[in-house]
Amino acid sequence: MLKKLLEFLILWIIWTLLTWSLALPDILAGVVVSAIAVLLFSDLFPAEIGRLxxxxxxxxxxxxxxxxxxxxxxxxxxxxxxxxxxxxxxxxxxxxxxxxxxxxxxxxxxxxxxxxxxxxxxxxxxxxxxxxxxxxxxxxxxxxxxxxxxxxxxxxxxxxxx
Amino acid sequence: MSNLVIIFLSIGLFFNFAGCLGLIRFPDIYNRLQASTKCVTLGTIFILLAVVIHFGWNSISLKAILCVVFILLTSPTAAHAIARGSHRAGFPLWEGSIMDRYREDQEGETESAN
Structure with a gap:
């Protein structure tokens, strides 16, 4: 669960950097997209990322x-x-x-x-x-x-x- | 545009051109992948760096830098996927090739059976 949360945060930060906007619709879109990406591809993330x-x-x-x-x-x-x-x-x-x-x-x-x-x-x-x-x-x-x-x-x- | 921007753009265009020429001149899909992944990666990175220098430190540069990271991660991965897929789909190596250890091992099947 902690791993998924960390992945979600990383993806959401990248999204926010790419859109470069803190308007509510952009933030919500980022949350939705990051959540879908984490749910679908979480297994592909390297497990030992925190160690790095x-x-x-x-x-x-x-x-x-x-x-x-x-x-x-x-x-x-x-x-x-x-x-x-x-x-x-x-x-x-x-x-x-x-x-x-x-x-x-x-x-x-x-x-x-x-x-x-x-x-x-x-x-x-x-x-x-x-x-x-x-x-x-x-x-x-x-x-x-x-x-x-x-x-x-x-x-x-x-x-x-x- | 400053001179530095023009220099970076020229380097980028030169390597992109070399990559495209390699795509035409090289004999088979594997050699063509070599030309296109290496040269187009560095060429595009230089063009993006020219963008960073031209616009200074703002959101456009930040996006360009993120694109550099994405290209460095995705371009070799895509090349690997295309090469592996073509070999498994039966595209032969150029007749002048020296050896094909991948075919000798039946695309890794014998290795995993051991």
Whole structure:
């Protein structure tokens, strides 16, 4: 019940920020929409969200942001290079890597981070394996692939979420 | 408009253009997703940052910043859903692809059976 109330408050605050109005009809509409969203999708919310407010986790979250942003910028130049190159240097394929992260939310963030970083796109996550579409395969050894794709994020995400 | 706004808009437009060109040039749906998610995400974020700089600190900027967060969360998720759905619907990888571990494992079915 407490979890649902917290979710409701978060959603309602986001609604209020988006509408930027404290008129009664807007507030009531926000209450109705947030309540419906919580009732329908409450199970999808990560259960351990309150734990993430711990200062040590927030600190590692702040450390992670520039690392992540740098990877995103690199990935964009990588794609732009392949797009504009006359012969399109790509060696695509789907590889399988293993993650040691335990919680669902950590794996979600890992999968999303991998998608936004150079040449990789998460296709599926089954148990502790991730299937990743890689635009330029430079190694066919699963251990090497895991090291190249997953580990640069894992060390931060483990500190934030696990 | 200040110069900084124009610079941010140009960077955003450049990456959005690269993403759209990739959508046309790349050979199969998975490579096209790579181009469109990465470039369009960063391109749109730069355009929204240009909005923030142009309007200063008010409700419009706040909405733009919220949109940045939403795009960062939803764009890779949508790409993952499209890629997984296409693979399960039987869309093949480009014939020049090196390997397909996902098909070898029957889309994860063998993994969960173990």
């Amino acid at each position: 407010l711990h200062p040590r986790r927030l600190f590692w979250g702040l450390v992670y942001l520039p690392v992540f942003f740098w990877q995103v910028v690199k990935s964009n130049f990588d794609v732009a290079y392949r797009v504009f190159h006359p012969t399109m240097p790509i060696r695509p394929g789907i590889v399988k890597v293993r993650t040691s992260l335990r919680s669902e939310i950590a794996r979600t963030f890992l999968a999303n981070s991998i998608t936004l970083t150079p040449g990789t796109l998460t296709v599926d996550c089954v148990d502790d394996h991730l299937y990743i579409h890689w635009i330029n395969i430079i190694s066919e050894d699963p251990e090497e692939e895991t090291r190249l794709i997953v580990e640069k994020f894992e060390k931060y995400l483990r500190k934030i979420f696990d």
